[in-house]
Amino acid sequence: MERAAPRRRNSLFKNISAKIAAIPMAFTALVVFLGGTIWTVVYSFTNSKLLPRLNFVGFDQYTRLWSTPRWLVSVENLAIYGVLSLIFSLVIGFILAVAMDQKIRFENTFRTIFLYPFALSFIVTGLVWQWLLNPDLGVQHIVRSLGYTSFTFDPLYNADIVIYGVLIAGLWQGTGLIMVLMLAGLRGIDEEIWRAARVDGIPTWKTYVFIIIPMMRPVFVTTLVLIGSGIIKVYDLIVAQTGGGPGGASEVPAKYVYDLMFYSQNLGQGFAASTMMLVSVIVIVVPWAYFEFSGRKAR
Amino acid sequence: MNIRSLAAALAASVTLSVGAAQATDLEVTHWWTSGGEAAAVAELAKAFDATGNHWVDGAIAGGGDVARPIMISRITGGDPMGATQFNTGRQADELVEAGLMQDVTEVAKAEGWDKIINPPSLYKSCVKDGKWYCVPINIHSWQWMWMNNAVFEKIGKPVPKNWDEFVADVPELQKAGIIPLAVGGQAWQSNGLFGVLQVALGGVDLWKKVNVDKDAKFAAGPEMLKIFKAAAQAREWSKDTKVQDWNQATNMVITGKAAAQIMGDWAQGEFAVAGKVAGKDYTCLPGLGVNEIISTGGDSFYFPKQKDPEKTKAQMVLAKTLLDKKTQVAFNLKKGSLPVRGDVDLASANDCMKKGLEILKKGNVLPDGNQTLSPDTTGQLQDVIDKFWHDFSITPEEAQKQYAAIIAKAD
Incomplete structure (x- = not known):
């Protein structure tokens, strides 16, 4: 006992300067992130309107949320946008990176071109694609003026496909970054592996699929996290490109939260919606993290 | 000497700033x-x-x-x-x-x-x-319809004096390739238009029962259905507008691409900026010429x-x-x-x-929707109308049902 006490103390004061330096961040994480989250969840059970009030109403806000057509459309849109943007970002990003890795000429130029959209904000991206997809100004107009007068392409004014119009803009903006990350991953693969694969007579595509991609796992995890967080918080793209229209067909959960909190002055409902967003993230992240970290320990 | 004058100047500036502080920002x-x-x-x-x-x-x-x-x-x-x-x-x-x-x-x-x-x-x-x-x-006030006189001249008709005359002219307008009704894509515009239809075609009592008394049964009734049916017609006429902002839609009326717009009196500013003269280049119909009432x-x-x-x-x-x-x-x-x-x-x-002042003097006024419904309810109703306006697969009956359900829970 007598020995243990000073030792514990030692470990507490070990690296003391680093620990002191971490205090502000730890404080931020606990108070701002965790505290703010708990506060939001608690107030989602109240009927707060413009100002937060502790007047509990049970699950009323959630009942209303899940019976609101606009919220259901938002969730459906997020699912479509999320799945497709995940798949296409990864596939297009990887294929571009592989193409770029063939020691092509002007690689720098191409890389810059593909990465350039990422330097633009979602607001600019949204506006640019709003114009490009406007039937009287953009793609449809150009094709029609080439002589194909029956050509129709106006996704932003068709409620059934508007979310794909948004997806195009999202991919245009985001895949460049994924490509660059993948390219860095590819460059990190040892040349010896390629040589060994060639000696064994393994075709190039098989080498990519069965050897290189598994080796690039950390890169894929990074890109997944980046794409995933981008999907959940998509808001500005919608606001700039469609404003949620036509007829609310391109609404997303983040926009619902903002509109309910600030336009409709119904904080309780907005908090309930944001809590549901948090829950959906937890449902995806917790099993994955559990799997990821427990697996590592066993190793 | 120098220092003294400086001090004097300083003193003066102090008193000046004290004097200025009495004028409150x-x-x-x-x-x-x-x-x-x-x-x-x-x-x-x-x-x-x-x-x-x-x-x-x-x-x-x-x-x-x-x-x-x-x-x-x-x-x-x-x-x-x-x-x-x-x-x-x-x-x-x-x-x-x-x-x-x-x-x-x-x-x-x-x-x-x-x-x-x-x-x-x-x-x-x-x-x-x-x-x-x-x-x-x-x-x-919201209850105005703005029309381009030249467009009606083009199809050889007098400028409509009320909603029904306008409705009668719609086929001719469409034949001439003119959009009968310009409505921007933003949700509040179709919602506002629907409010105008309620007052103009349904009358004050209907509007009050729905928006002031929040009578859900009445909102689900046949009189309200008429309004939804009129709106269903109007959404057909406006489907080629394809602009977002209200002033872009107003501009379509000004340039003669569209014949009319239902929009609040602020649209008048756009006509004025374009150098148009009320009564000569454009015509305004308060209450769509049917019920001359303004909110x-x-x-x-x-x-x-x-x-x-x-x-x-x-x-x-x-x-x-x-x-x-x-x-x-x-x-x-x-x-x-x-x-x-x-x-x-x-x-x-x-x-x-x-015209507006005249109506005010007569006392034909309504409170605004903002005064009778909470922002929350307004937002919910707006979502329903916006969806109805752009999704042609929603029938007037369905939209009415959703509308009435929100009125029932309105606060």
């Missing part, structure tokens, strides 16, 4: 940023500066939807401005209930606001438990509570200035809105404004 936030609006605000600032105080302009660009959250968070966050705009209605109710707004009853009593403000429904949303918390300063929404100024008693004093001066006869005339002429007091003379008003 008051920051006023609002979302009036377009050309005509800014000119109107300048009139208010001029009138306030003339009282020896100083108007610090706090314009917030982006419209009310962007500005309101900023204003509210400043007031609740402990950084209140001297005065702020809200729409006349219930937008600031909770701020008043939370005791964050200055009570201006003193000025209201001294000036006899309850006698001069016309129509009286305007100040009802300013008075809580017998105390005044805001000043209405103008009247804006009396508009803007009010609120005065967030201040710690500094000097500022509170300046707030009272501002409140008084805003309702001054001269200020009212100067401001509203530039703004294109109607004054809140009936005893002022607007000799230079144009054709459409005169």
Whole structure:
């Protein structure tokens, strides 16, 4: 006992300067992130309107949320946008990176071109694609003026496909970054592996699929996290490109939260919606993290 | 010598700045940023500066939807401005209930606001438990249809005098390749149009039963269905508009691409900027020419509570200035809105404004939707109408059912 006490103390004061330096961040994480989250969840059970009030109403806000057509459309849109943007970002990003890795000429130029959209904000991206997809100004107009007068392409004014119009803009903006990350991953693969694969007579595509991609796992995890967080918080793209229209067909959960909190002055409902967003993230992240970290320990 | 004169100069400047401090700075936030609006605000600032105080302009660009959250968070966050705009209605109710707004009853009593403000429904949303918390300063109304005269000349018809005549002309307009009705893509525009149809085609009683009494059974009834059917027709006529902003849609009417637009009186500013003359180049029909009634929404100024008693004093001066006869005339002429007091003379008003004044005088007025429904309910109704307007697979019956369900739960 007598020995243990000073030792514990030692470990507490070990690296003391680093620990002191971490205090502000730890404080931020606990108070701002965790505290703010708990506060939001608690107030989602109240009927707060413009100002937060502790007047509990049970699950009323959630009942209303899940019976609101606009919220259901938002969730459906997020699912479509999320799945497709995940798949296409990864596939297009990887294929571009592989193409770029063939020691092509002007690689720098191409890389810059593909990465350039990422330097633009979602607001600019949204506006640019709003114009490009406007039937009287953009793609449809150009094709029609080439002589194909029956050509129709106006996704932003068709409620059934508007979310794909948004997806195009999202991919245009985001895949460049994924490509660059993948390219860095590819460059990190040892040349010896390629040589060994060639000696064994393994075709190039098989080498990519069965050897290189598994080796690039950390890169894929990074890109997944980046794409995933981008999907959940998509808001500005919608606001700039469609404003949620036509007829609310391109609404997303983040926009619902903002509109309910600030336009409709119904904080309780907005908090309930944001809590549901948090829950959906937890449902995806917790099993994955559990799997990821427990697996590592066993190793 | 030099030092002495310097000291004297310093002393003088100190007394000067003390003198200046008596003229209190008051920051006023609002979302009036377009050309005509800014000119109107300048009139208010001029009138306030003339009282020896100083108007610090706090314009917030982006419209009310962007500005309101900023204003509210400043007031609740402990950084209140001297005065702020809200729409006349219930937008600031909770701020008043939370005791964050200055009570201006003193000025209201001294000036006899309850006698001069016309129509009286305007100040009802300013008075809580017998105390005044805001000043209405103008009247804006939704119930107008704007038409391009040249378009009707082109199809060889007289300009319609009411909705039914317009409906009769629609096939001819479509044959001529003209969009009969321009409606921008933003949700509030189709929602506003639907409100106009309620008043104009359904009449005041229908509107009141739905929006004031919140009678859900009536909202689900056959009279309301007629309105939904009319809206279903109108959405067909507007489907080729394909613009987002209201002023872009107005511009389609101005340029003759579209024949008509149902929009509030602020559309008039666009016609004026384009150099068009009311009655000659364009025609306005209040209440769609059927029920000549206008709603009396508009803007009010609120005065967030201040710690500094000097500022509170300046707030009272501002409140008084805003309702001054001269200020009212100067401001509203530039703004294109109607004054809140009936005893002022607007000799230079144009054709459409005169029509509006006439209706006000007759007392054919309604409260604005903002005054009778909470922002939350308004938002929900807007979602239903917006979806109905753009998704042609939704029948009038279905939309009506959803609408009535929200009215049943309205607060």
